[in-house]
Amino acid sequence: MKQTHGEQPGRRSMTSVLQGKHLVVMVGEGGVGKTSAAAALAYGQACAGHDVAVLTIDPAPRLGDALGIRDIDAAPRSIALPRRAEATGSLVAMRLDSKRTFDRMVERYAPTREAAEALLRHPIYEAVSGSLGGSEHYMAFQRLSELVENAGQDLLVIDTPPAANAAELLAAPARLSGLFDTGALSILAEPARLLTRATGTLARASFGFVLAVVERVAGDSLKTGVGDFVRLFGDILSGLEDRTRAINALLRSRRTAFVMVVRPRSNDVVRAVAFQKALAAIGLRVDAIVVNRLTPPAMPSLPSRAQRLVDAPMQARAAITAMEREMDSLREMESKALCLLRAAMTDDDAPAVIALTSLDVDVATLEDISTLAAELFAKK
Amino acid sequence: MRTGPARILFVSGKGGTGKSFVAEALATEATSRGLGVALVRVHAAEATKAKTPGSHGRATGPRVRREAAQVPAFREVTLDERAALEKFLTRVLVVGFVARRLLDSRTFSAVAAAAPGLRDLVTLTAITALAAPRRRRGLDLIVVDAPASGHSVPLLTAPQRVLEIAPVGPVAREARAARELVTDARRFVPLIVTIAEELAVTEALSLYEDMIDAGVPAPRIVVNSLWPLHLAAEHVDWLLASRASSDAILHHKRRRRQLELITSLEQRVGRCPALPFTFNEEEVPTTAIASLLDTVLGATS
Numbered sequence: 001m002k003q004t005h006g007e008q009p010g011r012r013s014m015t016s017v018l019q020g021k022h023l024v025v026m027v028g029e030g031g032v033g034k035t036s037a038a039a040a041l042a043y044g045q046a047c048a049g050h051d052v053a054v055l056t057i058d059p060a061p062r063l064g065d066a067l068g069i070r071d072i073d074a075a076p077r078s079i080a081l082p083r084r085a086e087a088t089g090s091l092v093a094m095r096l097d098s099k100r101t102f103d104r105m106v107e108r109y110a111p112t113r114e115a116a117e118a119l120l121r122h123p124i125y126e127a128v129s130g131s132l133g134g135s136e137h138y139m140a141f142q143r144l145s146e147l148v149e150n151a152g153q154d155l156l157v158i159d160t161p162p163a164a165n166a167a168e169l170l171a172a173p174a175r176l177s178g179l180f181d182t183g184a185l186s187i188l189a190e191p192a193r194l195l196t197r198a199t200g201t202l203a204r205a206s207f208g209f210v211l212a213v214v215e216r217v218a219g220d221s222l223k224t225g226v227g228d229f230v231r232l233f234g235d236i237l238s239g240l241e242d243r244t245r246a247i248n249a250l251l252r253s254r255r256t257a258f259v260m261v262v263r264p265r266s267n268d269v270v271r272a273v274a275f276q277k278a279l280a281a282i283g284l285r286v287d288a289i290v291v292n293r294l295t296p297p298a299m300p301s302l303p304s305r306a307q308r309l310v311d312a313p314m315q316a317r318a319a320i321t322a323m324e325r326e327m328d329s330l331r332e333m334e335s336k337a338l339c340l341l342r343a344a345m346t347d348d349d350a351p352a353v354i355a356l357t358s359l360d361v362d363v364a365t366l367e368d369i370s371t372l373a374a375e376l377f378a379k380k
Numbered sequence: 381m382r383t384g385p386a387r388i389l390f391v392s393g394k395g396g397t398g399k400s401f402v403a404e405a406l407a408t409e410a411t412s413r414g415l416g417v418a419l420v421r422v423h424a425a426e427a428t429k430a431k432t433p434g435s436h437g438r439a440t441g442p443r444v445r446r447e448a449a450q451v452p453a454f455r456e457v458t459l460d461e462r463a464a465l466e467k468f469l470t471r472v473l474v475v476g477f478v479a480r481r482l483l484d485s486r487t488f489s490a491v492a493a494a495a496p497g498l499r500d501l502v503t504l505t506a507i508t509a510l511a512a513p514r515r516r517r518g519l520d521l522i523v524v525d526a527p528a529s530g531h532s533v534p535l536l537t538a539p540q541r542v543l544e545i546a547p548v549g550p551v552a553r554e555a556r557a558a559r560e561l562v563t564d565a566r567r568f569v570p571l572i573v574t575i576a577e578e579l580a581v582t583e584a585l586s587l588y589e590d591m592i593d594a595g596v597p598a599p600r601i602v603v604n605s606l607w608p609l610h611l612a613a614e615h616v617d618w619l620l621a622s623r624a625s626s627d628a629i630l631h632h633k634r635r636r637r638q639l640e641l642i643t644s645l646e647q648r649v650g651r652c653p654a655l656p657f658t659f660n661e662e663e664v665p666t667t668a669i670a671s672l673l674d675t676v677l678g679a680t681s
Binding site: 016029031032059060061062210227263266267289295296298299308309311312313315316318319320322323324326327328329330333362 | 384394395396397445528577578579580582593608611612615618619622623624625626627630631632637659660661
């Protein structure tokens with residue numbers, strides 16, 4: 001894939017990374033500041049004149065407040081932009097409600113209203129549609145495809161639940177399609193169908209055997225419960241499969257960018273590089289890696305600094321020296337991690353590496369988001 | 381110490397809080413005290429996760445200490461989902477070849493995936509089996525490096541969920557035994573690792589409540605990576621007014637913000653032990669780990 005000419009790989013700006021992109025998927029482990037980075041990225045592009053929507057999963061309470069979407073069922077919210085940007089750009093913040101998204105999917109694809117209701121009330125559905133087992137990842141993508149269909153924005157930024165590796169991020173759709181794999185489940189739902197179909201004797205024997213064992217170890221109620229569920233779900237299967245295919249294609253589109261967020265720690269960087277390679281192996285290209293929360297450089301020592309320390313109380317002087325030494329160790333730790341990352345990203349089509357200096361506090365206000373955005377889109 | 385069943389120290393927490401690091405350091409410390417220890421890693425996808433050489437198992441910080449002090453290694457157990465399922469099925473079916481045949485069936489995989497809690501129950505019983513008296517093989521303490529918070533609660537509620545859908549039969553028997561163990565404060569010690577950041581603290585609190593709702597003993601919350609204290613309270617004003625050092629001010633502000641969050645956390649759950657931030661990724665705060673182990677084990681012995 002050809003990159004923008006005239007720029008050194010790994011040194012491209014965020015503006016250049018996002019050129020022509022319609023969708024940005026933010027990925028990374030928990031606690032790296034992914035949601036703040038997503039908000040900043042969306043804010044920056046909105047200020048540059050685009051109509052942008054940002055979908056977050058689980059913002060920290062104060063960040064949620066800043067975006068006006070603290071509650072899980074919060075309605076989409078327009079975010080105020082600086083006056084000069086308002087004429088051309090816009091920003092909408094949304095929260096993922098994964099249970100609600102799953103319900104909507106059922107309502108949409110079920111053949112009848114009654115079928116939808118029966119499924120929504122089924123105990124197994126309750127268990128599958130909750131946040132367990134990674135269905136949140138799947139629902140994030142599901143919601144995304146709803147938005148792509150309906151939204152009037154030119155850019156969607158989507159935050160994903162924390163994932164340390166490709167397997168975790170993409171296992172959910174795979175698991176769901178595995179679960180709804182027609183071959184396996186329709187058999188369970190409709191034993192009679194099997195007998196009328198030209199299926200091998202072996203498959204028939206295997207099926208009878210499985211049912212007998214399930215009944216023996218777990219009782220009849222599990223067998224009927226699962227069968228019931230599968231029959232209900234079978235109806236919405238084809239809709240779901242089409243949707244999954246569409247999402248997979250969307251994620252691999254040239255107009256989609258993956259942006260990974262990582263902390264400046266060597267161990268984290270090593271995992272991030274492996275994650276990026278694993279995504280590449282399944283056709284998902286990471287376009288930029290944001291190294292978040294670097295400690296700001298020490299202020300250049302002012303002529304008066306030494307003088308000031310001389311004025312310090314004796315014990316304070318020792319304490320301050322210790323604190324300064326620790327801040328230096330921290331910077332050393334971070335720069336080691338950053339070097340490690342840059343060294344791994346030297347190929348022509350390697351992701352851009354963008355380093356962000358941390359704010360003094362957690363990102364909690366629109367002003368913080370705007371500060372972060374300014375840094376994210378700073379000219380190199 | 382070697383009489384009675386082994387205890388399970390269940391270490392969970394949000395990703396990025398250093399949960400695995402703490403679990404391993406605790407296992408190392410317990411081993412150095414002469415206990416028979418197993419460290420069980422339960423992250424489903426962990427096997428594919430790349431680690432720096434030196435950040436995994438035997439090779440992390442504790443290694444230095446172990447070599448120096450000739451401390452025997454703890455046992456490391458990585459759960460293999462298929463093997464655990466095979467063992468589980470062999471137990472409930474009694475016949476091994478039937479279990480293997482079942483595992484090869486696609487229909488069965490579908491049932492196993494759909495049945496709520498079954499996979500989690502298999503994982504949980506693989507852990508509890510290690511603590512069973514007759515299979516203990518010299519183990520006193522089983523440290524579980526549990527999955528990130530969102531997946532920990534489903535693991536602990538698995539017995540209940542399975543019992544709701546399959547109240548009778550051999551599977552139900554397994555579920556009851558597992559439920560009994562995780563609700564027994566003498567045998568099951570839950571620990572939540574957090575860092576003093578807003579989202580992490582919120583998540584630790586909700587995990588704390590969810591675990592109590594799940595019927596397990598009240599977890600202890602440990603705050604990892606607390607910034608060290610250098611500057612005495614009476615000198616803070618001087619530092620802020622004189623602005624003698626931007627680094628010292630930054631250092632001070634970070635710690636102050638952490639303390640605010642810890643205060644709000646402790647108002648909800650009582651005193652929380654802390655581990656200091658280490659300015660080197662490989663360094664283990666051994667003194668603090670030792671005192672944490674005293675705290676968690678003392679709580680139940």
